[in-house]
Amino acid sequence: QKEVEQNSGPLSVPEGAIASLNCTYSDRGSQSFFWYRQYSGKSPELIMFIYSNGDKEDGRFTAQLNKASQYVSLLIRDSQPSDSATYLCAVRGWDLTGGGNKLTFGTGTQLKVEL
Amino acid sequence: EAQVTQNPRYLITVTGKKLTVTCSQNMNHEYMSWYRQDPGLGLRQIYYSMNVEVTDKGDVPEGYKVSRKEKRNFPLILESPSPNQTSLYFCASGPGGAGETQYFGPGTRLLVL
Numbered sequence: 001q002k003e004v005e006q007n008s009g010p011l012s013v014p015e016g017a018i019a020s021l022n023c024t025y026s027d028r029g030s031q032s033f034f035w036y037r038q039y040s041g042k043s044p045e046l047i048m049f050i051y052s053n054g055d056k057e058d059g060r061f062t063a064q065l066n067k068a069s070q071y072v073s074l075l076i077r078d079s080q081p082s083d084s085a086t087y088l089c090a091v092r093g094w095d096l097t098g099g100g101n102k103l104t105f106g107t108g109t110q111l112k113v114e115l
Numbered sequence: 116e117a118q119v120t121q122n123p124r125y126l127i128t129v130t131g132k133k134l135t136v137t138c139s140q141n142m143n144h145e146y147m148s149w150y151r152q153d154p155g156l157g158l159r160q161i162y163y164s165m166n167v168e169v170t171d172k173g174d175v176p177e178g179y180k181v182s183r184k185e186k187r188n189f190p191l192i193l194e195s196p197s198p199n200q201t202s203l204y205f206c207a208s209g210p211g212g213a214g215e216t217q218y219f220g221p222g223t224r225l226l227v228l
Contacts, residue, residue, distance in 0.1 A: 008155075034216065043205055043219035044158070088158070092215070103217060105150075107157035 004091045006106035014114055019076040021109050023089030026070070032092035033065055033072045038108065039085045047074070047087075079113045086110045117142045119220035121206050127226045128196055136191045136223050138206030146209040147189040148173070148217065149181065151202040158205070164189055196227045 003026045013019045023033075032051050036044035050056045050063040050072065062075040072091075076083055086108040093102060119140045128134055140147065148163040150173075160173030164183040178200055180192040189208075193200060203224050207217040 032215070041222075043222050045219070046216055049216060102160075103215075105158040107155065 004089055004104050004106040006087075006089050006109045008107060009110040010112050011109055012112045012114055013079050015079060015081060017079050019079045019083065019111055019113070021074040021076075021087050021089075021111065023072045023074075023091075023106055024070055025072070025089075025091045025093075025104075027091070027093040027104075028067075028070060030067075030070075030091045030093040033063070034090040034092075034103070035061075035063060035074045036088040036090060036105075037085045038088055044088055076111075079111075081113050081115060084111055084113045117218075119206055119208050119218055121204075121220040121223050123223060124221060125224050127228065129228050130197055131195050134193050134196060134225075136193075136204060136206075136225070138189045138191065138220060139187050140189075140206075140208040140218075141187065142208060142210070142218070143186065144208035144210050144218075145186070146211065146215070146217070147183065148207045148209075149179070149189070149191045150205045150207065151175065151200075152205060152222075153202050161191070161204075196225075198227050201225060201227045 005024050034049045035047045037047050038044045048058050050065045056063045060077045064073045088108045089106040090103050122137045145166050149161040150158045152158050159175045161179050162181040164170045205222050206220040209215050209217040
């Protein structure tokens with residue numbers, strides 16, 4: 001059973017701080033990694049994706065990937081109250097039963113940015 | 116505006132009464148998928164489609180049917196809904212394969228009594 005695991009939180013950080021969200025995955029053959037943000041009652045929206053080991057930056061967001069440790073993280077700098085949401089990690093892997101690639105989602109980490 | 120639309124957004128029904136949730140995308144995406152989201156269980160894939168007339172089961176297909184007769188539409192059919200199908204449903208589409216970026220519709224909240 002391929003798994004993507006995230007701490008459910010809530011993770012509370014003060015406004016202006018760095019929020020660090022973590023995700024581990026079990027399938028060593030996983031190829032692509034995605035972070036989605038989901039506000040309460042809304043649909044997930046893509047924040048960023050990463051394919052290669054290392055860091056990828058986009059504005060206040062940085063995704064970090066370490067395939068050897070099977071670990072992907074999302075850093076949010078200068079956290080704002082509007083960043084309060086649930087963050088979903090998704091991992092692309094090869095689904096043997098389905099005969100193709102598949103996106104598997106973690107259950108999400110709830111982030112609360114406090115004033 | 117590029118988007119994925121779902122209808123209805125909210126639905127209350129009774130056990131056994133057939134229903135269809137429509138999904139449509141205007142981005143010419145080949146890939147479409149249905150998910151259900153339940154507290155503590157995250158997003159679980161129900162069915163997906165790689166192209167017109169090509170559909171396949173996801174992780175939780177029991178009790179659901181889909182069809183893909185046109186590229187833009189991917190309806191989800193519950194032939195005989197049961198209370199355990201009460202959930203929040205999302206349709207998604209993407210330009211690549213099943214493991215690539217996906218764009219989600221606004222969601223359909225279903226309550227089966």
